[in-house]
Amino acid sequence: MSGRDSKTSGCVCPTDCATLFAPDRVPPACPARREGEVMARAREEYRREASVARTNWEAFARLVGHGGAGRSRLEHVMEFSRSMGWKRIGMAGCARYLPLMHAAERVLAEFGFASACFSCKVGGNKFPDIDIEKDSDWTLCNPLGQALLLNEWGADLNVAFGLCMGHDLIFQHYSDAPVTTLVVKEKISDDDPTATLRRMDAGEYACAPFLVDEEDAPAGAETTGRRS
Structure with missing residues (x-):
């Protein structure tokens, strides 16, 4: 069934899910x-x-009933990895999070996990290197390179640290290991997009995205989970 044939447009409960708290309603x-x-x-x-x-x-x-709500996301990563039998945890992140990734490496090592992290600028690509015309000397992010390096390293699980929107999709697409996220980058909120969304909903933040013209957007771009 395609989305166009769906009978529903999504969940309608305004707050708590009725199937959880009031199944009779x-x-x-x-x-x-x-x-x-x-x-x-x-x-x-x-x-x-x-x-x-x-x-x-x-x-x-195997983890239910052991107080997970009182522990951090990194602890959850370790708990779930142990429960899955995973021992090698890769990290791919924006260069600005290298100190955090190295901090995570030290914590993971303390609990017996092997880890490796790769910065988004690995490879030092420029626009001509990837055959895209742009008048810029910007050193490009390289999420595909990050994924391939972690594939070579043999990660059981990869953890994303603030990859840019779009770059995270490239990384997930080419990663052999499953991917979870520890940090979501949003510079205006010190990496707390939930706070920004609440401000939008309260009318305290004027949402003004830069949207390219529709005729400039590609038609039929690959969006499936198939690797090519």
Whole structure:
């Protein structure tokens, strides 16, 4: 089923999810009601032996009830990795987060994990190096290079530290290992996009994105998870 054929446009509950807190009052437009076939497919995949969904949920289930809500995201990364049997944790980040990545390396080593980190500027590419015309001498970010280096290193899991929007997608696409995020870069909020979104919703921040003209945007660009 394609999105255009979907019976729902998304969740409609304004705050708490009714399926969690008031299942007897689930609204008629709830995706759980309107997309029962989709929910059934998801449950079937969770039940399928050795599926990614099942393997990950089995690992998560081993952690439930051990106070995870009181620990940090990096601790969650280590806990889930141990539960999955992962020992090698890669990190790819914006160059401005190198000190944080090295700090994470020291913590990971303390708990028996091997780690390696790569800065976005690795390789030192310029626009001519990637055959893109632009009047700029900017040293480019290299998320593809980061992914390939971590593939060569043999990461079991990769952790993103503030990769630019779009660069994170390149990194995820070419990474052999699954990718999670520790830091989301947003310079105007000291890396707290949730605070900015709340300000937008409250009318305290005027949202004014720079949107390229539609005719300048490519048609049919690859967006699937297939590597090429």
